[in-house]
Amino acid sequence: MAEELIAFASKGEMLAKSKQFWNPDKTQFWIDSGIPLVIDRRDGYFIYDVEGKRLIDVHLNGGTYNLGHRNPEVAAAVTAAMQHFDIGNHHFPSLARTALAEALVATAPPGLSKVVFGSGGGEAIDIALKTARHATKKRKIVSIAKAYHGHTGLAVATGDERFAALFLADRPEEFVHVTFNDLAEMEQALRGRDVAAVIMETIPATYGFPLPAPGYLAGVKRLCERYDALYIADEVQTGLMRTGELWAITKHGVVPDILVTGKGISGGMYPISAVLVSEAAAGWLAADGFAHMSTFGGAELGCVAALKTLEITCRPEIRSMVHYIADLLGQGLRRIQGLHPDWFTGIRQDGLVMGLEFGHPQGAKFVMKRLYAAGVWAIFSTLDPRVLQFKPGVLMAPSLCEELLDRVEVAIGQAAADVRSGRRVP
Ligand SMILES: Cc1ncc(COP(=O)(O)O)c(C=O)c1O
Missing domain, CATH: 3.90.1150.10 (Aspartate Aminotransferase, domain 1)
Known part of the structure; x- marks a missing residue:
């Protein structure tokens, strides 16, 4: 530990200061x-x-620690990279970012050909939703009740009220919730052809991993095609070989229009997230490449961590x-x-x-x-x-x-x- 920077007399003192300076409710919740x-x-x-x-x-x-804490190969790659790279400059083409984008596309379901980077899962979900809105020129987003896609502005609106109400950010009307595993309700939500995207965790994590019924996700994708909505696969928790395939959505025979990865892609070592987008949905990248900016999104050290993580995971x-x-x-x-x-x-x-x-x-x-x-x-x-x-x-x-x-x-x-x-x- 960096003792010269971090020193507490006891665990008790540390917990007291955690409550005082960091998060009183969360600290106490775990103690209780x-x-x-x-x-x-x-x-x-x-x-x-x-x-x-x-x-x-x-x-x-x-x-996040899919490959274990401080995986030695990821740690060695990032340590070596620190002799050469830092976060990088998000405005310019970058060696590490381009290499990672190419590697992600090579492993992705067919048709996902462009990559946009963020620094965390929520930001990546926001990017995915903005991308879908640009591509379809529609606002409405459908997600399942009890979905969890993060706490940033758009992502939090797709999820449970529990996380939005406190901040007076209750679900705006263009965010629709439907029951998981209910195709009839999904069709009802899409029938008006006014939906930009359906966003689905392949297996909803914070809801306790209820499994999609056989054919459900493929059915959702078919409905998306019928009613001109995009399918966004949130693979933040289910991707990276956790289900025995690199991307869990491929087990359901679904080719998503947009796929989001985060958490584990960082190797647990340097924050990074990525949004893989089909050519048809990636219009904004040609129209205005500055339309989404993120100083730390696609940070070069994160790209090195992710490249190594992907290489290990694909063995x-x-x-x-x-x-x-x-x-x-x-x-x-x-x-x-x-x-x-x-x-x-x-x-x-x-x-x-x-x-x-x-x-x-x-x-x-x-x-x-x-x-x-x-x-x-x-x-x-x-x-x-x-x-x-x-x-x-x-x-x-x-x-x-x-x-x-x-x-x-x-x-x-x-x-x-x-x-x-x-x-x-x-
Ligand atoms: C499925 C899923 N999507 C998105 C997110 C948001 O990721 P982050 O916490 O990195 O913003 C999470 C976080 O738990 C998640 O489980």
């Missing part, structure tokens, strides 16, 4: 939840609290291992479920994207707390706290998966007892 975590050391799929407690990280900040052995460990974890979880069928009520799984359902409205909060005590960090789903988000990394060794399952088994049993005994969670 039984997760008094202050992350210090981090290494691979382990994070360590400042007091030394080791946790297996299966939250991964939504897949054939990574795909096979994802399939192998997804199977291993799925089998182990089903066995644990068999021990508590009335409590551990469901497993949603597509590769390493998993949601574990529990038979209590706040069930995942009980499990999260017991997992923390058992040395595992996994987060509940904000928009459906029955469901625990369970997101192991793509490079996780089978032996660590076995250790994880042992710890999960203990915690799930203890959480069941907590619920039975009438305990409460915040």
Whole structure:
């Protein structure tokens, strides 16, 4: 640690100052939840609290640490790049940015031929929505109820009121919500031909990873084509091999008009996000290339981190291992479920994207707390706290998966007892 810059007498002092200077409600929420975590050391799929407690990280900040914390190859690439690059200048053609754009297009579903960069997922979603509006000359955006696409201006309007109302940014009327997995309602929303785009997480993360019904996403895409709306695939959490394919949307036979990636593309090392756009939707890049500007969007160090991340992620052995460990974890979880069928009520799984359902409205909060005590960090789903988000990394060794399952088994049993005994969670 940079002790000369960062020094606290104790964890208690640090938490008090966190409340004083940073975010009082969030700091207290975690303390009240039984997760008094202050992350210090981090290494691979382990994070360590400042007091030394080791946790297996299966939250991964939504897949940001898909390749593990401080992945040595990504760290080496960025460290070497620092001898040459910095953030760069966003106005000029750039070696690193162009190389990354070319690499992304090479791996993308067919037809996505241009790349616009942002610094985070929300910004990238805003870029995607603006791009769709320019291309269609329409304003309306359709998303699913309980979607989560970030907290920037347009992105937050596509999501749950919970995050907008506080800032008096309640959903403007041109943002329409429909029920997930309901094609009839989707058609109703699109029928007026006044919709610029439908934006879909391929598997809605903050809603607890409910799986799209077979044919649903392809059906949405067909409706988009019928009613002249664009399909935006938000792959911020589902991309980068987490489902066993580089982009989860390809498993549904859908070629999106726009695809958004963020989080994991940074290698967990330098913030960057990207929007992949079809030639037909990319009109604004020819009309006015200065129309969206972002000083840090496509920062050159981020491009180097992303290039290395993409190269690692695309190795054939990574795909096979994802399939192998997804199977291993799925089998182990089903066995644990068999021990508590009335409590551990469901497993949603597509590769390493998993949601574990529990038979209590706040069930995942009980499990999260017991997992923390058992040395595992996994987060509940904000928009459906029955469901625990369970997101192991793509490079996780089978032996660590076995250790994880042992710890999960203990915690799930203890959480069941907590619920039975009438305990409460915040
Ligand atoms: C599916 C999805 N899209 C977009 C975002 C927004 O990304 P960011 O937090 O980098 O703005 C998130 C963040 O959790 C996400 O899960």
